[in-house]
Amino acid sequence: MELPCDGDGNCMICKNKPPTEEILTCKTCATPWHASCLSSPPPTMAALLNWDCPDCSNPNPNPIPVAPTQASSTSDLIAAIRAIENDSSLSDLDKAKRRQELLSKGAPSSSDSAKVNATNNHILDVLSGRLNCSFCMQLPERPVTTPCGHNFCLKCFQKWIAQGKQTCANCRHQIPQKMAHNPRINSTLVFAIRMAKSSQSGATNAPPKMYQYVHNQDRPDKAYTTERAKKSGKANACSGKVFVTVPPDHFGPILAENDPVRNMGVLVGECWEDRLECRQWGAHLPHVAGIAGQSKYGAQSVALSGGYEDDEDHGEWFLYTGSGGRDLSGNKRTNKSHSFDQTFEKGNEALRLSCKLGYPVRVVRSHKEKRSAYAPEKGVRYDGIYRIEKCWRKSGKQGFKVCRYLFVRCDNDPAPWTSDVHGDRPRPLPAIRELKNAVDLIERKGSPAWDFDDEKGCWLWKKAPPSSQKGVNCASPKQGMIIRKSKKGLKLAMKEKLLKEFSCQICRKLMANPLTTPCAHNFCKACLEGAFAGQSHIRQRTCEGRRTLRAQKNIMKCPVCPTDIADFLQNPQVNTQLMDVIESLQQKTEEMENSEDCSEESNDAHETPKATFDTADSAETCPVQVNNNLKEQVESKPHLETQKHETNGVHDMPTVDEGSPEGPDMDDSKELPTAHKPRQGNKRKKGNDGDSEAKEDDGVKTRSKKAKPAVA
DNA sequence: AGCCGAGGGTAT
DNA sequence: ATACCCTCGGCT
Numbered sequence: 001m002e003l004p005c006d007g008d009g010n011c012m013i014c015k016n017k018p019p020t021e022e023i024l025t026c027k028t029c030a031t032p033w034h035a036s037c038l039s040s041p042p043p044t045m046a047a048l049l050n051w052d053c054p055d056c057s058n059p060n061p062n063p064i065p066v067a068p069t070q071a072s073s074t075s076d077l078i079a080a081i082r083a084i085e086n087d088s089s090l091s092d093l094d095k096a097k098r099r100q101e102l103l104s105k106g107a108p109s110s111s112d113s114a115k116v117n118a119t120n121n122h123i124l125d126v127l128s129g130r131l132n133c134s135f136c137m138q139l140p141e142r143p144v145t146t147p148c149g150h151n152f153c154l155k156c157f158q159k160w161i162a163q164g165k166q167t168c169a170n171c172r173h174q175i176p177q178k179m180a181h182n183p184r185i186n187s188t189l190v191f192a193i194r195m196a197k198s199s200q201s202g203a204t205n206a207p208p209k210m211y212q213y214v215h216n217q218d219r220p221d222k223a224y225t226t227e228r229a230k231k232s233g234k235a236n237a238c239s240g241k242v243f244v245t246v247p248p249d250h251f252g253p254i255l256a257e258n259d260p261v262r263n264m265g266v267l268v269g270e271c272w273e274d275r276l277e278c279r280q281w282g283a284h285l286p287h288v289a290g291i292a293g294q295s296k297y298g299a300q301s302v303a304l305s306g307g308y309e310d311d312e313d314h315g316e317w318f319l320y321t322g323s324g325g326r327d328l329s330g331n332k333r334t335n336k337s338h339s340f341d342q343t344f345e346k347g348n349e350a351l352r353l354s355c356k357l358g359y360p361v362r363v364v365r366s367h368k369e370k371r372s373a374y375a376p377e378k379g380v381r382y383d384g385i386y387r388i389e390k391c392w393r394k395s396g397k398q399g400f401k402v403c404r405y406l407f408v409r410c411d412n413d414p415a416p417w418t419s420d421v422h423g424d425r426p427r428p429l430p431a432i433r434e435l436k437n438a439v440d441l442i443e444r445k446g447s448p449a450w451d452f453d454d455e456k457g458c459w460l461w462k463k464a465p466p467s468s469q470k471g472v473n474c475a476s477p478k479q480g481m482i483i484r485k486s487k488k489g490l491k492l493a494m495k496e497k498l499l500k501e502f503s504c505q506i507c508r509k510l511m512a513n514p515l516t517t518p519c520a521h522n523f524c525k526a527c528l529e530g531a532f533a534g535q536s537h538i539r540q541r542t543c544e545g546r547r548t549l550r551a552q553k554n555i556m557k558c559p560v561c562p563t564d565i566a567d568f569l570q571n572p573q574v575n576t577q578l579m580d581v582i583e584s585l586q587q588k589t590e591e592m593e594n595s596e597d598c599s600e601e602s603n604d605a606h607e608t609p610k611a612t613f614d615t616a617d618s619a620e621t622c623p624v625q626v627n628n629n630l631k632e633q634v635e636s637k638p639h640l641e642t643q644k645h646e647t648n649g650v651h652d653m654p655t656v657d658e659g660s661p662e663g664p665d666m667d668d669s670k671e672l673p674t675a676h677k678p679r680q681g682n683k684r685k686k687g688n689d690g691d692s693e694a695k696e697d698d699g700v701k702t703r704s705k706k707a708k709p710a711v712a
Numbered sequence: 713a714g715c716c717g718a719g720g721g722t723a724t
Numbered sequence: 725a726t727a728c729c730c731t732c733g734g735c736t
Contacts, residue, residue, distance in 0.1 A: 248734085275719060279733095287733070290718040294735065307718025321718095328716070346716085346735070368718070 002039065002054040004171055005032040007149035007573025012171075013037040026053035030130065030577075031170050055169075130580045131193065134169050135160065139196075142315075142417050143189035145516035148173035149573035154373060154417075157183055176518060176567060183373055184520035185417040191501040192581050193419035244282035247468040251300050252360040252450065252461070253385060253411075254282050268384040269416040271376060275303070275366070278380040284364045291323055293350025297469060301362035302351070302407075303380070306369035309336070310396045310404070313365075313372035315417060317386075317430055321396065322348035322403025341401035342393070344440070348403045355388035355405065358448020359466075360459075362386075363407065374417050377519050377561040384411030385459065387450060389429055392438035401439075406432060410450065412458045423459070426452045498589065502582050505560050506531060511582060516575045519563035525574055532556050537566055 003012035004026075010017050011034035018034040024041070025032055033053055035041045042051045133140045135156035142154035150170040152160075160169055161180045168175055244266065245258045254266040272278040275287050284301040285292050293299025304313060308321035323346075325338040344352050354361055363383045369375035374383075386407040396402035408430075409415060412423040435441070449463040504511045506527035513525035523531075537554055556566040 285733085286717070287731085288717040288719050289734085292734095303718055305718035311718090323717075350735095366718070 003037075004053065004055075005034055006171055006173070007576060009576075011037055024051055024053075026055075027051055030132070030134075031055070055172075130577050131189065139193050139419060140189065141419055143186045143193065143419060144183040145186045145189070145520065145575055145578075146170075146173070146175055147179060147516075147518055147568045147571075147573065149516065149575040149577075151186065151189060151575070151577050154183060154185065173573070179518045182370075184377065184518070185373065186516055186520045186522070187416070188501055188516075188522045189578065190417065190419045192578070192585075194414070194421050195498070195501075197419070197421045240276065240280050242280055242282055242285075246282050247470045248285055249294065249297060249300060249466075249468050249470050250282070251298065251465050253362070258282075266382055268382060268411060268413040271379050271381045273379050275380055278303075278364055278382075281382075283362055283382045284380075289323065289347065291347030291351060293347050293354065294469075295346055295349040295353070297350065298354040298357060298359050298466065299347065299350035299361060300354075300359075301364065303364050303366060304369050304372070304375070305366035306371060306375070307336075308396075308402070309398075310402055311369075313369065313374055314430070315374045315415060316409045316424065316427070318407050319432070319434075320351075320405040320407055322351065322405070324348065325396075325400050325402060338396060338398040338400040338402075342396075342403045344393075344403060351388060351403075351405055352391050352442060355391045355442060356444055358387060358444055358446075358450055360385040360410070360450035361388060361407070363409075374415075377521075377563065381416060383415060384409060384413060384423075385450070386410060387448060390432075390435075390441065390443050392435065392441040394434050394438050404434070404438070406430075410452065410459050498585060502585070510586070511578075513574045514578045514582065515572045516578065517558050517563070517565050518568050519558050519561050519565065521558055521560050522575070522578070523559070525572065528559070528572065529569070531559055532569060537570060 001013075005011050005018070005023065008017070009023075009032065014034065014037050016034075018036070022035045023032045024035050024038070031053055038054070131139055131143075131151060133143075133151065133153045133156050136153060138153070140151055140153040140156075143151050144154050144157050145151050146168045148168045148171050150168050152169070161175075166175055166180065167173060243259070243261045244254050245260060246254055250258075256263050256265040259265045266281050266283050270281070270283075272281065272283075275284070278284050279287050284303050290303045290305065290307060291299055292301045302320060304311065304318065304320070308323075310319070310321040312319040322342045322344075325340055325342040326335050327339045328335055342348060351361075353359075363386050364380050365372070365375045365383055366380045367376050367378050386409050388405050389408050390406045392404050393401045394404055406429070408427065409424050410426075414420045414423055447462060449461060449465065450459060451462045452459050453462070499510060502510050504514070504524040504527050505521060506523050509524075511522060511524050514522050515525050515528055516522050517528075535554060535556065537556075554566060555564045556569055557563065558565045
């Protein structure tokens with residue numbers, strides 16, 4: 001039995017932490033192994049440099065094709081390593097770091113010179129080889145992190161799971177069921193990789209925009225406006241001011257010019273607490289309905305919240321189900337069962353119109369969508385512009401006809417889950433198996449209104465957007481709120497971004513010994529453990545002091561989302577790859593800083609607080625405070641420009657995929673007899689509304705008009 | 713002026 | 725988890 005070191009660097013065979021010089025790093029998967037516990041350690045120094053661990057050298061247990069790696073052993077490299085080893089001024093940690101840097105960079109072998117940019121001294125170097133997915137050997141495109149601290153592409157990981165594997169491909173730790181079947185994107189890594197890529201392509205002056213968060217104290221107005229609405233449990237649907245100056249029937253992205261409050265526009269990846277807040281920023285206006293649109297005009301936006309079980313989410317494309325088909329009479333707000341067919345009317349017809357004309361449709365995803373890897377863990381997130389390429393009807397899972405829409409992403413910004421630095425490119429449509437049983441199929445004829453411009457390299461209106469039928473919403477933002485954008489140095493902005501993205505969400509400092517939870521949130525190990533200090537995993541229950549009942553597991557909620565991470569906390573493993581990246585970036589930033597001390601940046605009017613990169617490496621510098629109300633300010637951002645992305649390295653649509661692996665199409669193959677059930681009334685009966693009369697005595701005069709008809 | 717809705721909080 | 729009990733904006 002051969003086993004590597006675990007996430008803490010302890011050998012899984014002898015259980016000890018081997019000294020640095022006894023650690024071997026696999027050239028393929030970068031996993032550390034304890035040399036003395038290997039049955040056949042590499043015989044020579046050269047072999048050591050080009051060493052494949054037992055997992056990677058044995059072709060059988062790993063059926064996923066691994067990209068060939070180039071041999072990189074040169075005598076220079078060995079000499080360099082020896083020099084590091086003999087340098088008495090370095091600590092063991094430093095030595096390990098240097099050595100790893102050397103190895104991961106690989107000897108720039110002449111055979112591979114085309115790929116290696118000799119002058120390239122960028123962050124990508126730092127990342128390459130460390131963050132690579134062990135399956136495809138590329139930087140993960142949609143990174144996910146196992147509880148044992150290893151990072152993979154979402155798709156590679158899913159393939160691995162689909163093969164019936166239950167252990168981490170790197171360290172063989174058991175992968176919990178929840179992670180296996182519902183992996184979450186690690187957005188911190190998305191950021192790291194994106195940043196590295198954009199810095200490599202020379203686009204450093206445009207730091208990636210993502211994960212904006214508008215905090216409560218910065219809101220000029222709250223969603224609740226009436227006294228009654230504030231009464232808990234009584235009303236939640238009272239909306240607040242809409243901050244953006246677009247008409248309610250505005251199509252397409254919301255640009256900076258329509259955002260007088262922040263002058264940023266609504267950015268892809270922006271998150272809100274709930275649908276009401278989402279509404280305030282204009283991304284999706286209805287506070288309950290999933291479709292925003294008018295049957296004669298088109299649909300502007302949709303929400304994906306898992307409300308209809310027929311939905312299928314593949315990130316860059318998804319299959320959306322129309323609304324209706326349910327009996328919501330009385331107070332059956334939660335009725336999920338269909339009792340009649342959906343038809344193309346109202347919102348459904350609006351979507352069909354947007355499909356025919358090729359309008360851009362904004363998409364928001366809600367945490368309520370539990371089956372999708374792309375849904376946010378919390379709240380509602382704006383995911384950008386999609387187009388509806390086709391629509392049709394089919395028999396849904398419950399046997400009644402549902403309206404179906406194929407949405408394909410076409411935004412100039414990358415989706416929140418991808419580490420790609422460029423937006424979408426036109427991509428081939430996925431093959432949808434259920435189409436063979438579709439009826440009422442509509443495909444767009446004629447050219448779409450929103451399309452990709454080859455010359456400009458971005459998506460834009462090819463035809464004039466439909467003129468609004470409504471007036472512009474005139475939010476009057478507080479004067480003081482308007483733009484406090486200073487000409488902050490771009491480098492500084494970048495640095496702040498770094499600091500923020502790699503910060504522990506508990507201590508707010510740069511993460512030390514980062515842990516990635518199964519819900520894909522990152523914290524310092526000390527902070528996360530500190531947050532649950534003193535809590536035992538098991539709660540003993542006694543029955544009247546007589547006998548001891550079966551112990552019950554304590555629930556331990558992730559400090560930033562509702563996920564129970566008690567299991568993870570039993571044996572949390574440091575994400576060493578992420579740790580490496582943070583350390584290296586720190587180093588890089590310091591270098592950059594030193595090299596430009598005398599540059600013009602220093603004449604910036606206001607003294608900027610020093611965004612230090614001190615790691616919170618000791619517990620006392622990093623006070624633990626869980627659930628402090630996110631106290632950051634809205635970030636000043638460079639204007640949201642309709643930027644052109646670099647076209648190099650176009651990482652196009654993951655090849656055309658079939659509809660869904662396990663096929664809802666099975667339903668289609670046989671016409672379900674239930675499709676012809678007698679249609680039930682979909683009208684709400686007035687009488688039911690009257691029932692609520694009795695409790696209207698809250699003393700606040702905000703009776704709804706609805707309460708009256710019972711008397712009338 | 714209906715009526716509909718991929719919401720949200722609380723009680724069970 | 726799920727059942728209730730509301731909300732109010734916007735489409736028709």
